[in-house]
Amino acid sequence: MNKKPASLLLAAVLAMSAFLSVAQQTGAPAGGAATPATAATPAPAAPVAPAAPAAPVGKADIAAGDAKYNAVCASCHGAGGNSGTPANPRLSQQHPAYLVKQLQEFKSGKRPSPIMQGFAAQLTEQDMANIGAYLGAQQAKPGFAKDRELVSLGEKIYRGGLQDRQLPACTGCHSPNGAGVPAQYPRLSGQHADYTYSQLVAFRDGVRKNSPQMAQIAAKLNDREIRAVSDYVAGLR
Ligand code: HEC
Ligand code: HEC
Numbered sequence: 001m002n003k004k005p006a007s008l009l010l011a012a013v014l015a016m017s018a019f020l021s022v023a024q025q026t027g028a029p030a031g032g033a034a035t036p037a038t039a040a041t042p043a044p045a046a047p048v049a050p051a052a053p054a055a056p057v058g059k060a061d062i063a064a065g066d067a068k069y070n071a072v073c074a075s076c077h078g079a080g081g082n083s084g085t086p087a088n089p090r091l092s093q094q095h096p097a098y099l100v101k102q103l104q105e106f107k108s109g110k111r112p113s114p115i116m117q118g119f120a121a122q123l124t125e126q127d128m129a130n131i132g133a134y135l136g137a138q139q140a141k142p143g144f145a146k147d148r149e150l151v152s153l154g155e156k157i158y159r160g161g162l163q164d165r166q167l168p169a170c171t172g173c174h175s176p177n178g179a180g181v182p183a184q185y186p187r188l189s190g191q192h193a194d195y196t197y198s199q200l201v202a203f204r205d206g207v208r209k210n211s212p213q214m215a216q217i218a219a220k221l222n223d224r225e226i227r228a229v230s231d232y233v234a235g236l237r
Helices: 003-026 062-077 096-108 114-121 125-136 148-160 193-204 212-218 223-234
Strands: none
Touching: 062 125, 096 114, 096 125, 148 223, 193 212, 193 223
16 A cells, blocks of 8 residues: 555645644744643633544535445445444444544544454544444344343343342433434444444453443443343344
8 A cells, every 4th residue: 555655644734734824823833832722711622532633524525435435344334334244333323423433442442443443544534524424324224133032131121220230221321212312322223232242241341441331331241131132232123
């Protein structure tokens, strides 16, 4: 790939010119302090990962997201994000802000994944916003629960939590039908049970470190309960 140095150079040039124009507006010397805001006017909290030398993200472009997704991601995550492979999560109809957060955190390593880190590393903030908008607009196909024996335990946990362990019901954050609540709480309904299982175990074991909330919740569940709720969620619609 000899595309990379060129795009890095471009990013550097863009970042430099953005910096220079900020410096001109504020009258700060170009070689001076990195933060143009004065102490009296703190900059608003940045909504994106601070590590990125961010070129400002424009309005999400669904057509560009479609093109990029189908060129790079569809082979694993399926047409329109409806992955048919249990290990590869379904992404269709997921909340764009949640998708962007995951891609940023794969890129930074906060959510470790040997597979996704490399793909996320090649995306700009703008690509992430575009792909998020594209996937959020794709209709999810319904999934199915498979394990008759466990499904009622799964339903009990999802809808009621476990009082004796102070486990809150999943409905409280992920909504009764699993559609989630934008922008923070992801859609779970129809997700492959294998994938959901792997994520709950990763939260519990401290491997997926991007949600203290979910780590606490998963820590209260044993393997059988994780299996049950994962299967139940696959059939939610
Ligand atoms: C080689 C297969 C493969 C390719 C190609 C791939 N992914 Fe993934 N993706 C995965 C796997 C496997 C996971 C689950 C990672 C884990 O266990 O945390 C995943 C997870 C994700 C997640 C997290 C979903 C969630 O519900 O939290 C997002 C978002 C994602 N991928 C987006 C993308 C995008 C965008 C691209 C293209 C730029 C892409 N993926 C390319 C295999 C792939
Ligand atoms: C207090 C709110 C809250 C409750 C209750 C909650 N969750 Fe979550 N959950 C979250 C948040 C926030 C995230 C997103 C984490 C992130 O940003 O990576 C999440 C993410 C997840 C994910 C990862 C989704 C993906 O696509 O990778 C799974 C699976 C999940 N929750 C399952 C559950 C289950 C099962 C329960 C009930 C036992 C539950 N959650 C209860 C807040 C909650």
